[in-house]
Amino acid sequence: MRIELATAPGSPERPNEDWASGALPASGQGGVLVLLDGVTPPRGDDGCVHSVPWFTARLGGALVELSGSRPDLPLAEVLAEAISRTADTHRATCDLSHVRTPQATVVVARWGERVIEHLVLSDSVLLLESSDGTVRAVLDDRLDRLPPGSLASNEIADATVRNKEGGFFTAAADPS
Numbered sequence: 001m002r003i004e005l006a007t008a009p010g011s012p013e014r015p016n017e018d019w020a021s022g023a024l025p026a027s028g029q030g031g032v033l034v035l036l037d038g039v040t041p042p043r044g045d046d047g048c049v050h051s052v053p054w055f056t057a058r059l060g061g062a063l064v065e066l067s068g069s070r071p072d073l074p075l076a077e078v079l080a081e082a083i084s085r086t087a088d089t090h091r092a093t094c095d096l097s098h099v100r101t102p103q104a105t106v107v108v109a110r111w112g113e114r115v116i117e118h119l120v121l122s123d124s125v126l127l128l129e130s131s132d133g134t135v136r137a138v139l140d141d142r143l144d145r146l147p148p149g150s151l152a153s154n155e156i157a158d159a160t161v162r163n164k165e166g167g168f169f170t171a172a173a174d175p176s
């Protein structure tokens with residue numbers, strides 16, 4: 001299997017907040033792919049003494065380890081456990097209830113001999129190419145279904161839709 005990875009920062013003034021990894025587990029069957037796109041907080045206010053790259057590195061590392069080592073866990077449970085683990089590493093120092101606590105979009109794919117599992121959260125996209133060359137996009141379109149203007153830079157509006165039922169979800173500090 002050949003795996004190629006590339007990321008680039010969204011703007012040259014900011015550190016790269018993306019995180020990507022592929023792994024081929026030692027069993028020799030299947031593999032996993034993890035991609036995170038860190039969410040840049042407005043004015044740097046996120047209640048966290050760390051940084052978005054700090055967060056994506058920890059969440060991404062936990063996702064690779066758990067998706068590769070726990071084939072018994074569905075990917076949604078893998079993500080919940082990875083979020084819990086990451087939250088535990090800064091619960092004592094940071095305000096994890098802050099609506100802009102470090103967070104990321106998520107793509108996880110895990111494949112074996114016969115089955116591909118995938119999980120897509122927020123506005124990153126997974127493209128699956130079948131053996132006949134057909135490409136299918138896997139999308140979480142909840143962000144696109146918000147009423148126009150509800151994601152303006154207005155943080156009060158933001159807090160009513162971000163990681164709320166009826167709004168949209170990112171991987172932040174709440175495993176549920």
Ligand SMILES: [Zn+2]
Binds near residue numbers: 049093094
């Ligand atoms: Zn923190």
